[in-house]
Amino acid sequence: MSIERIAIIGLGLIGGSIGLALREMLPDIATTGWDADRDVRRKAAERGLVGKVSDSADDAVRDAQLVILCVPVGAMGAAAQSIAGALPPGAIVSDVGSSKHSVAQAIAKALPDAVVVPAHPVAGTEKSGPEAGFPELFRHRWCILTPEDATPAEAVEQVAAVWQGLGAKVEIMEPAHHDLVLAVTSHIPHLIAYTIVGTASDLEDVTRGEVIKYSAGGFRDFTRIAASDPTMWRDVFLTNRDAVLEVLGRFTEDLTALQRAIRNGDGDTLFELFERTRTIRRSIIEEGQDDARPDFGRSDH
Ligand SMILES: NC(=O)c1ccc[n+]([C@@H]2O[C@H](COP(=O)([O-])OP(=O)(O)OC[C@H]3O[C@@H](n4cnc5c(N)ncnc54)[C@H](O)[C@@H]3O)[C@@H](O)[C@H]2O)c1
Ligand SMILES: O=C(O)C(=O)C[C@]1(C(=O)O)C=C[C@@H](O)C=C1
Numbered sequence: 001m002s003i004e005r006i007a008i009i010g011l012g013l014i015g016g017s018i019g020l021a022l023r024e025m026l027p028d029i030a031t032t033g034w035d036a037d038r039d040v041r042r043k044a045a046e047r048g049l050v051g052k053v054s055d056s057a058d059d060a061v062r063d064a065q066l067v068i069l070c071v072p073v074g075a076m077g078a079a080a081q082s083i084a085g086a087l088p089p090g091a092i093v094s095d096v097g098s099s100k101h102s103v104a105q106a107i108a109k110a111l112p113d114a115v116v117v118p119a120h121p122v123a124g125t126e127k128s129g130p131e132a133g134f135p136e137l138f139r140h141r142w143c144i145l146t147p148e149d150a151t152p153a154e155a156v157e158q159v160a161a162v163w164q165g166l167g168a169k170v171e172i173m174e175p176a177h178h179d180l181v182l183a184v185t186s187h188i189p190h191l192i193a194y195t196i197v198g199t200a201s202d203l204e205d206v207t208r209g210e211v212i213k214y215s216a217g218g219f220r221d222f223t224r225i226a227a228s229d230p231t232m233w234r235d236v237f238l239t240n241r242d243a244v245l246e247v248l249g250r251f252t253e254d255l256t257a258l259q260r261a262i263r264n265g266d267g268d269t270l271f272e273l274f275e276r277t278r279t280i281r282r283s284i285i286e287e288g289q290d291d292a293r294p295d296f297g298r299s300d301h
Contacts (some may be wrong), residue, residue: 007064008033009079011044011181015070016133019049021166024135034060043130045057058086069095073233076105100146100175117159118146128229146175178284183243193225195261
């Protein structure tokens with residue numbers, strides 16, 4: 001049986017993009033949505049992010065076969081709690097949170113009897129809110145599902161089919177493994193971007209405004225990432241604490257080794273690392289993942 005009715009809770013960048021993508025790519029699926037913020041609900045209705053923007057979480061999920069929670073990871077428990085009274089028996093609950101272990105625990109606590117298939121579309125931009133979504137966001141991008149062993153296979157297949165219908169490639173992972181991998185590929189890079197842009201800003205007096213003026217290359221790329229939503233990223237670091245701290249420890253050791261190489265004039269160490277990392281970039285492009293840029297093929301994002 002395929003899914004015919006989906007409710008989206010949280011109508012920002014990801015919830016809005018899912019709604020638009022469903023309406024465009026899987027138009028036979030009826031969509032409802034709700035957001036805790038009245039202004040977001042109004043904008044979502046104006047943009048037609050879902051077929052019907054409901055007046056309450058209960059109304060949005062009452063007839064749903066799949067409910068997707070698209071709120072910051074720190075709000076997943078509250079969002080799950082808000083649908084507890086009206087969730088139809090047998091409905092699948094999913095989410096899009098950037099960290100998986102603690103989100104699964106929060107949803108399970110609020111909805112102990114629900115069938116839960118957590119998901120993480122590895123696709124996004126530095127923008128947020130109901131104006132930021134676009135239907136192609138998930139095309140050719142990974143969506144990682146992290147179900148428990150006991151989760152019915154049919155529910156996992158139904159959620160996978162929806163993501164594939166939106167153009168995503170689906171992978172299944174253990175939640176803890178997901179959290180470690182994403183700490184390396186997404187969370188620490190964001191922390192580095194926030195740090196370097198913060199450091200540069202602190203140094204503005206010393207550099208007399210020239211950091212911003214000359215930020216055309218590498219620094220400019222960092223500023224895009226460092227413009228990402230503060231609520232979302234605060235929650236990611238608080239909920240994926242252990243994996244982030246583990247990877248950060250390794251990163252700090254490697255950075256210290258580079259610091260030593262620079263102080264000692266050890267060019268070989270620097271050259272060998274830079275050569276190795278260039279190979280990694282080239283292999284990503286060869287695998288056809290260069291479209292990982294959020295503005296790939298779009299002039300308006
Ligand atoms: N932004 C990205 O690049 C990206 C990518 C993949 C996954 N994610 C994950 O997707 C989720 C949503 O991120 P986003 O970028 O769409 O954020 P967003 O800020 O654009 O949207 C989140 C929306 O959730 C609403 N909200 C907050 N608490 C709520 C609650 N209890 N009930 C109902 N609505 C509530 C907010 O009003 C807001 O409109 C996060 O968990 C994030 O980790 C984000
Ligand atoms: O490209 C960006 O702007 C993103 O930050 C997207 C990105 C990422 O780090 O890859 C950010 C967080 C998500 O959980 C998934 C995707």
